[in-house]
Amino acid sequence: MREPAQKRQARxxxxxxxxxxxxxxxxxxxxxxxxxxxxxxxxxxAQRGELRRGHGVARSLRPMAQESTATGDTxxxxxxxRNTYLTxxxxxxxxxxxKTGLRLALHIAADERGTERAVRQxxxxxARGLLLAxxxxxxxxxxxxxxxxxxxxxxxxxxxRRPHRGSAIYGLDCVRSDHAYGVHLALEHLISLGHRRIxxxxxxxxxxxxxxxxxxxxQTAARGISEGCPVMLSSRTAGPxxxxxxxxxxxxxxxxxxxxxxxxxxxxxMDALVLVQRLREAGIEVPRDCxxxxxxxxxxxxxxxxxxxxxxxxxxxxxxxxxxxxxQLERTRAGRWAGAARHLELLPxxxxxxxxxxxx
Numbered sequence: 508m509r510e511p512a513q514k515r516q517a518r519x520x521x522x523x524x525x526x527x528x529x530x531x532x533x534x535x536x537x538x539x540x541x542x543x544x545x546x547x548x549x550x551x552x553a554q555r556g557e558l559r560r561g562h563g564v565a566r567s568l569r570p571m572a573q574e575s576t577a578t579g580d581t582x583x584x585x586x587x588x589r590n591t592y593l594t595x596x597x598x599x600x601x602x603x604x605x606k607t608g609l610r611l612a613l614h615i616a617a618d619e620r621g622t623e624r625a626v627r628q629x630x631x632x633x634a635r636g637l638l639l640a641x642x643x644x645x646x647x648x649x650x651x652x653x654x655x656x657x658x659x660x661x662x663x664x665x666x667x668r669r670p671h672r673g674s675a676i677y678g679l680d681c682v683r684s685d686h687a688y689g690v691h692l693a694l695e696h697l698i699s700l701g702h703r704r705i706x707x708x709x710x711x712x713x714x715x716x717x718x719x720x721x722x723x724x725x726q727t728a729a730r731g732i733s734e735g736c737p738v739m740l741s742s743r744t745a746g747p748x749x750x751x752x753x754x755x756x757x758x759x760x761x762x763x764x765x766x767x768x769x770x771x772x773x774x775x776x777m778d779a780l781v782l783v784q785r786l787r788e789a790g791i792e793v794p795r796d797c798x799x800x801x802x803x804x805x806x807x808x809x810x811x812x813x814x815x816x817x818x819x820x821x822x823x824x825x826x827x828x829x830x831x832x833x834x835q836l837e838r839t840r841a842g843r844w845a846g847a848a849r850h851l852e853l854l855p856x857x858x859x860x861x862x863x864x865x866x867x
Contacts, residue, residue: 515540516548519565520557528566530633560660564633581610582832583629584666585622587642588615591805592715592775596666596825600638603829611829616642623655636662636832643668644712644747650674662835666828668714669850680831682851684819686715689855690722693772693800693817694730696857701866702770702798704735706762708782709774709802710745719774719802737766741778760789763797769866774802780810783862794864804858813860820853827851 515538522537523529535545553560558568584600586593597613604611612632614625622641629637637659643649649670656663657675665681697705707723710716720738727733739762740746759771759782773779779801783793793799793812801807804818831849838846 510538510540512548515544516552519545519548520552523558523565524567526567528564528633530564530631532631534565564630580608581612581632581634582636582638582829582836583612583614583626583632583634584638584640585614585616585625585629586640586666587621588617590640590642591777592803592821593640593667594805595821596640596828599822599825600666600829603826607829607833609833611638622652626659630661634661636664636836638664638666638828638832640666640668642712643714646717649714662832662839664828664831664835667824669852678848680835680849682824682827682831682853684715684821684824685852685854686718686819687722689802689817689819690719690726690772692855692857693802694723694726696815696859696863697770697772697798697800698730700770700798700863703732704766704768704770705732706759706766706768706771707736707738707774708741708759708762708771708778709738710741710778712745712747716745716774723772735766735768737762737768741773741775741782745778758785760786760791763791768797770798770800770863772800772802776801776803776805776807776814776816779807779814779816783810783812783814794862798863798866800857800863807858808860812862815860815863816858817855818858819855823853827853 518538519534522534531542531545531549535542538545549558549560549565552558559566582604584597586597601611612629612634614629616622616625622639626637626639641649641652653675663679665679667683669681669683670676670679694705705727707720709720711720723738724733727736739759762768763771763786773782779799783799786793786797791797799814801814801816804816807814807816
């Protein structure tokens with residue numbers, strides 16, 4: 508005989524009170540009912556003020572100010588697969604989390620729809636908050652994620668992403684490197700060495716890549732040198748769709764010769780190392796014939812020539828993101844207003860090495 512809803516809800520409330528929190532899926536298994544039934548029960552209990560509801564979890568009403576952030580509290584961090592750029596940010600966020608007694612669980616988004624799946628997995632596993640770095644190969648991908656991101660009921664911080672004004676997620680906390688300033692540093696360095704014809708070989712498959720490309724165009728135009736500063740893809744997999752060969756890819760050596768360029772800015776490091784090797788194979792010596800600045804500084808110093816590089820503050824970004832999330836969690840525990848959303852931008856550095864030299 509089916510258990511009356513009132514009795515079932517009383518059991519749910521008792522289980523949640525005893526444990527502090529419980530996953531919806533676990534409650535469904537224990538009560539031998541569907542997840543939909545438990546979710547509906549939890550919603551009614553939350554409306555009556557008998558517990559708190561989150562994505563995939565029900566929580567006790569015990570005073571949140573007394574709740575501990577000690578071991579057992581987990582936050583989720585979602586990053587794209589094969590993204591070495593974010594490794595330092597992940598490590599810094601984990602170290603900062605451990606210092607506050609939080610555990611950071613890493614979830615990998617494997618494709619364009621992988622972010623939502625990874626988020627759901629993190630929430631089903633009981634994550635109390637989220638650090639998110641979606642791939643967002645195109646603006647359309649970003650817009651497709653806005654609706655469900657805006658509906659998340661746990662604290663969220665975007666990492667190396669900043670939503671556009673007026674978007675549904677503009678009110679989320681975010682922290683990113685100031686990539687416009689990074690492009691400025693690269694151009695100022697090259698121009699100070701006498702270079703006026705500069706090729707940009709860049710990716711075009713992330714918000715960071717799009718900022719670098721647009722800022723390069725805007726900043727070279729502002730300096731009156733845009734005519735001699737062409738833009739190309741840095742590799743055949745650097746476009747929004749990495750599967751086919753992108754027709755916009757060009758040979759860097761040919762582009763340098765065609766533009767009579769004396770310098771190149773290359774995003775990111777791995778592409779820069781490959782392209783510098785191709786320049787040398789084509790008889791263009793770095794930095795004698797072409798100065799090179801890499802963008803990212805993850806492995807820029809590990810090639811035959813140590814590359815001058817723009818170095819975004821990746822570790823500081825991860826640490827700042829964790830601090831923003833902790834701030835939200837603490838305010839939520841205390842039952843206080845989360846406060847005004849914060850959008851932080853941290854300035855990159857320029858690390859000068861052996862791949863740039865004065866024009867002669």
